[in-house]
Amino acid sequence: MPNFSGVWNLKDQVQAIAAGRWTGVPFYELYAWGYNFIGALGVNSTINLSSPVQVGSLTTWNHIAAGANHSLSVKSDGTMWSWGYNGNGQVGDGTVVSRSSPVQIGALTNWSQADGGSTFSSSIKTDGTLWTWGKNNAGSLGINITGGYRSSPVQVGALTTWSFVACGDDQIAAISTSGSLWTWGSNINGALGQNISVSVYRSSPVQVGALTDWLQVSGGGNHTATVKTNGTLWAWGRNAQGQVGDGTVVNRSSPVQIGALTTWAKVGCGSIHTAAIKTDGTLWVWGFNTNGRLGDGTTVSRSSPVQVGALTNWSNVVLGSGSGIAIKNDRTLWTWGVNTSGQLGDNTVVSRSSPVQVGSLAVWSEIAAGGTFALAAGGLTN
Numbered sequence: 001m002p003n004f005s006g007v008w009n010l011k012d013q014v015q016a017i018a019a020g021r022w023t024g025v026p027f028y029e030l031y032a033w034g035y036n037f038i039g040a041l042g043v044n045s046t047i048n049l050s051s052p053v054q055v056g057s058l059t060t061w062n063h064i065a066a067g068a069n070h071s072l073s074v075k076s077d078g079t080m081w082s083w084g085y086n087g088n089g090q091v092g093d094g095t096v097v098s099r100s101s102p103v104q105i106g107a108l109t110n111w112s113q114a115d116g117g118s119t120f121s122s123s124i125k126t127d128g129t130l131w132t133w134g135k136n137n138a139g140s141l142g143i144n145i146t147g148g149y150r151s152s153p154v155q156v157g158a159l160t161t162w163s164f165v166a167c168g169d170d171q172i173a174a175i176s177t178s179g180s181l182w183t184w185g186s187n188i189n190g191a192l193g194q195n196i197s198v199s200v201y202r203s204s205p206v207q208v209g210a211l212t213d214w215l216q217v218s219g220g221g222n223h224t225a226t227v228k229t230n231g232t233l234w235a236w237g238r239n240a241q242g243q244v245g246d247g248t249v250v251n252r253s254s255p256v257q258i259g260a261l262t263t264w265a266k267v268g269c270g271s272i273h274t275a276a277i278k279t280d281g282t283l284w285v286w287g288f289n290t291n292g293r294l295g296d297g298t299t300v301s302r303s304s305p306v307q308v309g310a311l312t313n314w315s316n317v318v319l320g321s322g323s324g325i326a327i328k329n330d331r332t333l334w335t336w337g338v339n340t341s342g343q344l345g346d347n348t349v350v351s352r353s354s355p356v357q358v359g360s361l362a363v364w365s366e367i368a369a370g371g372t373f374a375l376a377a378g379g380l381t382n
Helices: 007-018
Strands: 029-034 049-054 061-066 070-075 080-084 099-104 111-116 120-125 130-135 149-155 162-167 171-176 181-186 201-207 214-219 223-228 233-237 252-257 264-269 273-278 283-287 302-307 314-319 323-328 333-337 352-357 364-369 373-378
Touching: 029 061, 061 373, 070 111, 070 120, 070 373, 111 162, 120 162, 120 171, 171 214, 171 223, 223 264, 223 273, 233 264, 264 314, 273 314, 314 364, 323 364, 323 373, 333 373
Parallel strands: 061 111, 061 364, 162 214, 214 264
Antiparallel strands: 029 049, 029 373, 061 070, 070 080, 080 099, 111 120, 120 130, 130 149, 162 171, 171 181, 181 201, 214 223, 223 233, 233 252, 264 273, 273 283, 283 302, 314 323, 323 333, 333 352, 364 373
């Protein structure tokens, strides 16, 4: 999977992957910090860390992702690695034994992208097939069965046309190479966006509408947000804290457009807050704002996007359960929000309502946020 921190050419990169034209293979060192529940950080211990510590000594990490208490990464050679809490098989190594260091998932070398949910994981292979594993309580694995768990990857259907996948707490959203959007799992508060407000489950993918212009998607607690190819921003699901961003606190069971702008480039969902970057490099946030998790310098919750500062050099953003992590164009790393377990990585446990820089290095290219921990990869560039 390519380095998605370059939001300026995100559309071109996604389309290149879909067409099999992507050849760039970045090589990065991997670092982790924050709450280390049963080894979620992958540093062979369970001690919380308030500043980044390297995961092993390899420089071959490529795409990184995180769930509530587990982590995943695809290396530059296409192998899949995972670690952390594994009580529901979400690590994917065929066991339910938690791992405090990375373990390889099978022996295949054709993995391209991964993402983690609360207790499950998903991944796309280079052949366009989609795979899931972990807890299947709400049909979250998409394998047409509800309940139980899978401790190794299982294929979702037989299609070979998947290009992007994102996990929420109990739901998954995926985009096909045609640009169609599909969701499954729990529909609490309308999280699936299928115009159904009742709390039903979907145990296999169901298309959201009939449009084929979806570009990027992110899953949150019980809400989902997406960017279309025309630069518009859309969201749905639970909205009690304004996390949908449409200026209300009314739950939405189908996609609603957030404002009328066509300049959105990337969106990321937290448990009850959302963040997005525009094509002009500005950073915007909305939703629940205790402990400053929005990063706008206040603790006031927002039901529509507000800008974080005045800078125009943000390139990537992801959200944890109560924190935010972002990279600037200069490859510096910044965090904000809840910091009770050191998840901000600034060598303190002090919560921050505005972005603070993590260290002084300008080498970061990939970021991922777990529930209360974070991952960042950087170093060598592609």
